[in-house]
Amino acid sequence: MNEPQLRKLLEQVRTGRTTVAAALKKLGHLPFESLDFATVDHHRSLRCGFPEVIYCPGKTTPQVLAIAGKLLARKGNLLATRAEPALYRAFKKKYPKAKYEKLARAITVRQVRARPSTHTVAIVSAGTSDLPVAEEARVTAEIMDQRTQTFYDVGVAGIHRLLAHAEALREAKVVVVVAGMEGALASVVGGLVEVPVVAVPTSVGYGASFGGLAPLLTMLNSCAAGVSVVNIDNGFAGGYIAARINRLAEG
């Protein structure tokens, strides 16, 4: 809406040709409509269909509890990632509905329960040491009401382990691939399926992994064109994006 249009609208209000309500609605389509009269997080909740997640590291327990309190008051579900057991214990005491996904180091609070998705998010991981990240992806997708299926410990050093699941994999609408070491699994999976693959590099590995740089680069350079990548060890992002994609497939 440019200045002349705005001026015209105001004139119409002034002269009664447009009601205040109609003008309000028109102005409401501006990107900033709710800047002040909605709280920040509620706004995101409306927009993205999921409440803001709490990333726990660097926050004190009281800070986490306070943020959780505000979010839970809105009656949505909650996910707190990278939560240490001690934090969970304090959390559980205050919010008894909280559950702890130990391997994923995630706290979830489910206050509403949607119909689970028809389609499936597949979560594939290379080695046992990648499980915490893979589980974070799974927990994230599930708290977003997506059905998941996991294929763990199917790294490429024994390619037959993966191929044995090829058919099952192809039934998913989106695949999250979690792999450390050299991260080659993402490329191989990317060549087997025709749906989007979200690759999550992990920091698991010997020295020249450089904290996950190796699988990160591997995945970014994947010769299989359907692979996109998120941050190192960021299982949450992997699960979150997969959930967004699967929801689209749901229609």
Place this chain on the structure above:
Amino acid sequence: MNEPQLRKLLEQVRTGRTTVAAALKKLGHLPFESLDFATVDHHRSLRCGFPEVIYCPGKTTPQVLAIAGKLLARKGNLLATRAEPALYRAFKKKYPKAKYEKLARAITVRQVRARPSTHTVAIVSAGTSDLPVAEEARVTAEIMDQRTQTFYDVGVAGIHRLLAHAEALREAKVVVVVAGMEGALASVVGGLVEVPVVAVPTSVGYGASFGGLAPLLTMLNSCAAGVSVVNIDNGFAGGYIAARINRLAEG
């Protein structure tokens, strides 16, 4: 199918309890069913709904023409990326149907025309210098029969330029964000929409961009959780993944 099962199946064939055709079909469900009796690329075509793309750099003109010939013989569409004008001229001479997307440096040959998608792939770019990469994404998505809408030159230094399009952006089912310099556009877009965002860093920028490393890291570290990333300057991957996602949304 394990050994006893395989043995049993063969016994059934031997004794006539199973026909050869049925046995063949059962064996065909194995991951390797078509290893030899399908050519490599045809196989991929069946699997992924799109013929293999030709990445031209490092290939001679005769090599590209030969590969193109094989692919075109199967009557599908073709995309050759990073094609120099000289290569295009040789291509056009041999395959008169070829078209050249100059900015995207892409050759396309359209032999079949599907119904365009209902939903839209939005392609957003930060600056004029990012256009070749953004256009490569657009051309890729379109040859894959996806409808696109472009939002060019809406970098974050003038955030209002982007916000002016927020509503339109939110109508897309997937957004490709192409940005060099610091690549912050991906995060801002990621905060505005609730669909998957595929971020493509470009090598556009001053020295400390380090050939696109800066926007690559920016995008991988995006605080907006719906953002996944592909390789530097890889507009093809951005468009390809977006097409995969949009096709899912199509149902």
Place this chain on the structure above:
Amino acid sequence: MNEPQLRKLLEQVRTGRTTVAAALKKLGHLPFESLDFATVDHHRSLRCGFPEVIYCPGKTTPQVLAIAGKLLARKGNLLATRAEPALYRAFKKKYPKAKYEKLARAITVRQVRARPSTHTVAIVSAGTSDLPVAEEARVTAEIMDQRTQTFYDVGVAGIHRLLAHAEALREAKVVVVVAGMEGALASVVGGLVEVPVVAVPTSVGYGASFGGLAPLLTMLNSCAAGVSVVNIDNGFAGGYIAARINRLAEG
């Protein structure tokens, strides 16, 4: 302005208690006031006191000329950075007022002439090879109507060369330090003056400069606390920030 306030304002317009002009002005204070009714660049021009600059690399000559045409139509001054001589010749033909700063590789067009600043932007450079970047900073500051004083070739290997100018340096309100090699000049200058120092690393140097990474890190790690840093070889940013600061000092 939140929804109730907006509703109230519209009511006042409707009932005539507020004029359209007054309402328009009030709405104009919103961050988005001019999203559509001003062109992008004009908006920036209003906001920052300087028209958008054209960064030439990666743009074709026709693109540069077209953008320049739009910008010049608004009667402000223009700066086109990293312009090759050939580009300048085409530019000059179309816009005869254009001048070329050869060393800085910058085209300037001056259509308005403000009173030059009282205070001075000092521009200090380490070696002869750093001159293109230093000159880009100077040209930028000057087209922004700031007075400049240059101190060239005063690298730290002969510290007395710099110290000889210490008094003059201290009269500036802001100092731009341009240095390649090891970039130590920024720290020494930072220790000599009490005004802000904007450091610009350059890519001048032997192998382990790694394209300017060495002076960049040097400057970021400066033990002199008043030093902030911009991108490698980005003389424009150095001059631009210094001009912003000097303008503040102007009152």
Place this chain on the structure above:
Amino acid sequence: MNEPQLRKLLEQVRTGRTTVAAALKKLGHLPFESLDFATVDHHRSLRCGFPEVIYCPGKTTPQVLAIAGKLLARKGNLLATRAEPALYRAFKKKYPKAKYEKLARAITVRQVRARPSTHTVAIVSAGTSDLPVAEEARVTAEIMDQRTQTFYDVGVAGIHRLLAHAEALREAKVVVVVAGMEGALASVVGGLVEVPVVAVPTSVGYGASFGGLAPLLTMLNSCAAGVSVVNIDNGFAGGYIAARINRLAEG
């Protein structure tokens, strides 16, 4: 050669006890000999309007206390950064006027109180985890007698949170932007204001942040030209430079 010695030499010249040639030779040992009549730190204090700050890491508690003692003897204010609580307790015991800014991990001792600045240093931060760095910037600016205003937790993933403060932000004379993750906030703020922006990257983030490298590169590559950058997690530098700039604006 300190001041009394220099005075004495000149007296000897005046009274003929030393020849001009002999004096010339003695003075020829300059430029560095005449520094003794100011102690190192006092000298800086005179020159820059603020006593040297104590950076605590790597110093023992007795070392910090001893340095503090010398500095406080000159009756100025004192700032000790990155001070652990244990260090503060020892400090407080010896210098009871000391105060501890817990979040900023900073000790301040205020012995003189100047009239606070008219203008404001705005301090903007992206996330809760960035607070320690943002607070270090705030404490630094305030001990330098600058008025500050903070805008915390306004990261770009929810751009409306930032835009809601755009008007207030534009009233500051300088803005410090503190952000980890991808650091995109600096660019967006840089596009909203017309004053200098000092960007402070933080080490907050997932793996591919590489200890703050990601936001550092983001900020250095900012497409918003008014942004300069300091070291990772260096809130002190951010606050210090902002104070220098704001002081200039004060006139």
Place this chain on the structure above:
Amino acid sequence: MNEPQLRKLLEQVRTGRTTVAAALKKLGHLPFESLDFATVDHHRSLRCGFPEVIYCPGKTTPQVLAIAGKLLARKGNLLATRAEPALYRAFKKKYPKAKYEKLARAITVRQVRARPSTHTVAIVSAGTSDLPVAEEARVTAEIMDQRTQTFYDVGVAGIHRLLAHAEALREAKVVVVVAGMEGALASVVGGLVEVPVVAVPTSVGYGASFGGLAPLLTMLNSCAAGVSVVNIDNGFAGGYIAARINRLAEG
């Protein structure tokens, strides 16, 4: 085996021209013959002549014990690398045959004893601090039934220490070189012998070793052409590859 061939084979089974056993054998040559009817690790054992190794970091003690249990049930030998003493104590309690190689931090269980190899794997290390990695290589090669000879503490700073062993070194069929610091030992050894050299960089060193990056690059750039490289500190890989090569030499 392509589809017509497969169809033909099945027809032959059906008509009795081929027995089930023969068909089974033919199908067994497919890469995937045993995907399901052999457990993953057994399969590898068959294929590579050595059971899967347990890499302990990132696995809990119960996980390690469980995996070990499965592997030992197949009556092969076992190697668990990077095992802390505490893990070993739990291991020993459950599997009394286990032995601990303290310096190598490796647990071995020997259930079968093959005839040791005729030829020798030489293991050369540069300094005392490289011993853990060198020992891991030695233990790995030995549990794979290869004879080893060690040459420790023969770094290039005193080249005569190495040369004194040149003749002995030349009798090995493969040499593992373990070196931190600058890793130059690999090149010197590579110039002395005519057999393959497997270089293992270690993270031993001062700051600019960057966790082993320095010797890694050294070894990759070796001017002695017979040198190939494995990951930093990965003594296991060094020993494993050397064992593979030595086994080939065995005939």
Place this chain on the structure above:
Amino acid sequence: MNEPQLRKLLEQVRTGRTTVAAALKKLGHLPFESLDFATVDHHRSLRCGFPEVIYCPGKTTPQVLAIAGKLLARKGNLLATRAEPALYRAFKKKYPKAKYEKLARAITVRQVRARPSTHTVAIVSAGTSDLPVAEEARVTAEIMDQRTQTFYDVGVAGIHRLLAHAEALREAKVVVVVAGMEGALASVVGGLVEVPVVAVPTSVGYGASFGGLAPLLTMLNSCAAGVSVVNIDNGFAGGYIAARINRLAEG
């Protein structure tokens, strides 16, 4: 040989108990036996079974021709790598026996012909653009009298292409894997065979390949333990090491 032994030997020569010839032979076993009386390259030829190779870049044509002349005078075979066509033409004029492997950019001169090896060096490459490096490996192995078999264009994006050759691959005694992009092929091959795998990363790829860093790290971090790695694009090293290994297998 230590001092007393040396003294004893000399005494024996003096007293006639040892002939000069015998003494000479004994001294010849010292590592330094031939330091001066053999030319450098002849020495290497004796030691390693292959004359020194000429690495052409950075050498002038006359330098290459001169070195080649000296080497050819000894009647062995010759390999000149990275030779431009122009260099080859000059070479051919002077040494008519020279042949040019165009794709590999290698000149070979065969003056002696050994019985080719019984066993095979397999050379596997991922994509068409990797061919020059793969061919350099092949040419190197062949001039060293090893039989080779090539498996080109079998990248992991279509894993079936590789698996179709699994049986053939397993017949080789050593496998060279050449791959750019993400380099995952090495891990997959490493999981399929039980012989040593020498991985050669190539610089083929988009931006975040960083000149081959990506596949280099991938290969170093391979979860398949039999993989060792050589320098980026160093097909020569790959072929050379494979030849060394294959020769061992030959017995």
Place this chain on the structure above:
Amino acid sequence: MNEPQLRKLLEQVRTGRTTVAAALKKLGHLPFESLDFATVDHHRSLRCGFPEVIYCPGKTTPQVLAIAGKLLARKGNLLATRAEPALYRAFKKKYPKAKYEKLARAITVRQVRARPSTHTVAIVSAGTSDLPVAEEARVTAEIMDQRTQTFYDVGVAGIHRLLAHAEALREAKVVVVVAGMEGALASVVGGLVEVPVVAVPTSVGYGASFGGLAPLLTMLNSCAAGVSVVNIDNGFAGGYIAARINRLAEG
């Protein structure tokens, strides 16, 4: 304040035309004011015994000629490094005494000839491709009147080539080691001699040399403690430092 001015001021004090207080105030602007009576370069010449060298890259031919003119006017010797042949031709025309060291790409002009040093600077290089850098070191040391001895093409892959020269090497008072590839030569030489070793890494090598980073790190991490390092390809620095050291040895 230059020397005549200082002399004049002292005269005025002596004769009473200036008071001590006034003189003190004028001098109080030191420490840096009194530098003008020496030109920058002349000052360095006095201080370091050698005129400033001209580093040619990034300087235009006229700039080089002008600087050379000023320097030559002082009757000392001159060294211009990294001079292209075209630059030399222009140089020679203007300064006929100039000589060109082709391999070193250096122009020298000798106007004074000192007695050559008694002691020797040894210059050792690894391969033929390292010669330009080694020669730059040699030319630099010689124009500084130091005697040199070169040991070229003695890389560690054939360690005997180096050892054959060990005795000669030990007669030098300082050794410059120039090496690319993996740079191991510096460590081996460092272990052979008891004098300082100055290591110069070169950018010669395959991909993972990363433009000389590999030998740079190798040399910095040298286990031979007498090795210090200069920048990649910086033969000038190597020769210059060696000359400084050798001059000390000269007494």
Place this chain on the structure above:
Amino acid sequence: MNEPQLRKLLEQVRTGRTTVAAALKKLGHLPFESLDFATVDHHRSLRCGFPEVIYCPGKTTPQVLAIAGKLLARKGNLLATRAEPALYRAFKKKYPKAKYEKLARAITVRQVRARPSTHTVAIVSAGTSDLPVAEEARVTAEIMDQRTQTFYDVGVAGIHRLLAHAEALREAKVVVVVAGMEGALASVVGGLVEVPVVAVPTSVGYGASFGGLAPLLTMLNSCAAGVSVVNIDNGFAGGYIAARINRLAEG
């Protein structure tokens, strides 16, 4: 000595024209003369005038004590670097002559006392936090019988602190500069003196120091040509090289 010469020598021994002793002496000049009949470390001691130093990290206390025992048996002096206090206490118990340099974390044992050097090694450091490294350099030079003079806390942010010592600095024959943060001190010192400067970067600093990478690159890129560099935090190397150089100056 080549083969004919060796043969000739043996003939002379045989015929009595050369005595065994003379032959032995001649052969003793070979590089390998003492390979076996001297222990490794004694050899180095003879060659370099100083016993091997013990680098303690990564060695167990018993290992350190054992190595020390062997070294001390030869009656030379000893230096053990990076020794924790606990290690020192065990050391002291066994070798009561041991002294501990606390700040330098070094153990020294002095068994012989040479006449201290006439000339001086200057050791300059930038900040208090750099002291441990500077002290390691000092202790190293002193145990090698070199006279030292320290100039601590003279960083470039207050350049006058350094300049005040310029004259004293110029009396040294070699200068060790120890600096973290941005490491600019090396360049400034390099410009002030005409003797060799050995620069030691330290890991002291904020985030973008990247563990000392910043000052390392600074020093390698120093525009002052007399500066060579050792590893990060390697005060030992700095002191060792300086001692070697100073010893040369001693004549």
